[in-house]
Amino acid sequence: MSNDDLDNRIEKERPTLSAEEKAAVLRVIEAKVAAPTPSPYAAFIHSRTKTMTGVLVALVVIVGTTGTVAASNDAKPGDLLFPIERAAERVQLAFAGEAREAELRAQFSAERLAELREIISEETESTEAEVAASSSASTSASVTVRESGEERIAKAVTAVLDSLEDFDDRDIRVQILTELQADIDKVKIAGRSETTTNVQTEDNTRVEIKDDRIEVRDDGFRLRIDDDGDVRVQVREQDAQGSKAGVQAEESVSTNFGDHDDDYEDKWEEEYEDEDEWEFEDEEEWEDDDDDHRGRDHDEDDSDDDTEWNGSIKKFEVRVEGLKAEVRVEYGSKKLEYNTVYTTKAALIAEVALRTGLTSAELESELDLEID
Amino acid sequence: MESIEIKALVNHAVADTSQGFAALYEHTVDRVFSFVAFRTNSHEDAREVTQDVFIELYKSLPRFTYQSDAAFYSFLFTIVRRQLAAYYAKTKKHETAELQEEWHGSAESAVEQNCSVTQALETLDDVSREIVVLHHWSRFTFAEIGTIINMKESAVRVRHHRARAALASILNA
Structure with missing residues (x-):
């Protein structure tokens, strides 16, 4: 066999693709590289989660609520595992459909509320054990908690309020807030009967517990629950710098449970909407507690302190008769009348300020003093 | 002559994969298929492996810099070998001898006329x-x-x- 013959024979058996086959293969290749099928896991990771932690939590949740996540379900605000519980809940929310999401949010809010109650009862028990004698004398339904429990309670309150964020169902929102108020109403801090309680929680949320109301606020959120059944919520969205110019959306939700005039709510909203600053009459106290935070966006002009309720005081009359004084204050749609033993101007104003939440300065400017 | 062609094709394909790749494919597919067909059990398998080779090439091209034709073919046949290895693993034909035996006795082989x-x-x-x-x-x-x-x-x-x-x-x- 010659070399050429051999070459021809080898050539004859050369495996080849027909032109059609080549074109078909090219089409398949182009289709595959143009629209690569991503791994289903990769798709899952990219679309659903932002952080590795999220992925891990999601996996644990998917595999089954075991171990840490299950344990964290019992965690209460302030506990080490509490953030994991929250993360697990967020994952559940991310996977839930719309209807299920609302259901879950309600469930989580209820859990937060239950946790708050647990914390209150935990702190109460120990207090009662310590001061059994004095508390047994108390006939009111209120519970006295240890001073050290105050922060835990404040955190729990914040957690309840956090759980209501992005929560559209107004009825449930109102219900939770009402219950929250009822719970907080019962709480008395040991050794502090008439004082205001200011708590600064980790995330700049301040919780203020007073005899007649509780106020919670942070940079973008403000809630006030009054003892007469008013729940007022104001939500602000601010840009990263927290500047006022960056206010993008402001939404006020006012809920009136009591038997107040309807215009009360409107009034409140007006006042708050027009406000540049969120200030309370005892802003000075905040300042002492926390200069840094405050300087940021709450208070750029201190002189403004006394303007919050300005104009809302309709009447502030005091009639002093001998050793007693009769006080009549009308502000907003509220009316306050009482007799007191304080007869000096400063003491009267201080007392009214404490009872109404109005500032001393504005009270003083409105004071109509009558001495018999 | 051919050297310029391959260089141009590769560079074109690297710069503009959607256009240049088809030309590079046309130019090299026969070489790949002939080699692959000899190492696989059937014409269909050979087609599939060839297809996988070019998909791999498409993905790898952005990392490739043309130096010489030989270097490009070496690059291409590294991919071919890898795809063949994957094919063997899939069809559980690790041993060439085993493959040849099977292939030999197989009536399916399109290259056994x-x-x-x-x-x-x-x-x-x-x-x-x-x-x-x-x-x-x-x-x-x-x-x-x-x-x-x-x-x-x-x-x-x-x-x-x-x-x-x-x-x-x-x-x-």
Whole structure:
């Protein structure tokens, strides 16, 4: 066999693709590289989660609520595992459909509320054990908690309020807030009967517990629950710098449970909407507690302190008769009348300020003093 | 002449994969298929492996810089070998001998119309067989084969010469 013959024979058996086959293969290749099928896991990771932690939590949740996540379900605000519980809940929310999401949010809010109650009862028990004698004398339904429990309670309150964020169902929102108020109403801090309680929680949320109301606020959120059944919520969205110019959306939700005039709510909203600053009459106290935070966006002009309720005081009359004084204050749609033993101007104003939440300065400017 | 062509094709494909890749495919698909067909069980399998090779090439091209034709073919045949290995793993044909046995007895093989050359090839050692296939079916020069299988060109020539002699004697018998 010659070399050429051999070459021809080898050539004859050369495996080849027909032109059609080549074109078909090219089409398949182009289709595959143009629209690569991503791994289903990769798709899952990219679309659903932002952080590795999220992925891990999601996996644990998917595999089954075991171990840490299950344990964290019992965690209460302030506990080490509490953030994991929250993360697990967020994952559940991310996977839930719309209807299920609302259901879950309600469930989580209820859990937060239950946790708050647990914390209150935990702190109460120990207090009662310590001061059994004095508390047994108390006939009111209120519970006295240890001073050290105050922060835990404040955190729990914040957690309840956090759980209501992005929560559209107004009825449930109102219900939770009402219950929250009822719970907080019962709480008395040991050794502090008439004082205001200011708590600064980790995330700049301040919780203020007073005899007649509780106020919670942070940079973008403000809630006030009054003892007469008013729940007022104001939500602000601010840009990263927290500047006022960056206010993008402001939404006020006012809920009136009591038997107040309807215009009360409107009034409140007006006042708050027009406000540049969120200030309370005892802003000075905040300042002492926390200069840094405050300087940021709450208070750029201190002189403004006394303007919050300005104009809302309709009447502030005091009639002093001998050793007693009769006080009549009308502000907003509220009316306050009482007799007191304080007869000096400063003491009267201080007392009214404490009872109404109005500032001393504005009270003083409105004071109509009558001495018999 | 061809060198310029491959260089242009590769650079075009790297710069503009959507346009340039088809041209590069047209130019190289026969070489790949001929080589792959000899190593797979059926024409269909060969088509599929060829397809996978070019998908891999498409993905790898952005990382490739043209230096020489031989370097490109070496790059291409690294992919071919990898895809063949994946194919063997999939069809559980790790051993070439086993593969050949199966292939040999298989009626499915599209390249067995006239098995004599193929049968004769099987009597050769792996390297010689590969050199013959690369040279005759995939149309590579000895220099290119040297780069692809990592051998000196002279050694490839010697091996090829001996392989031809062996094939001739078998086919004449």
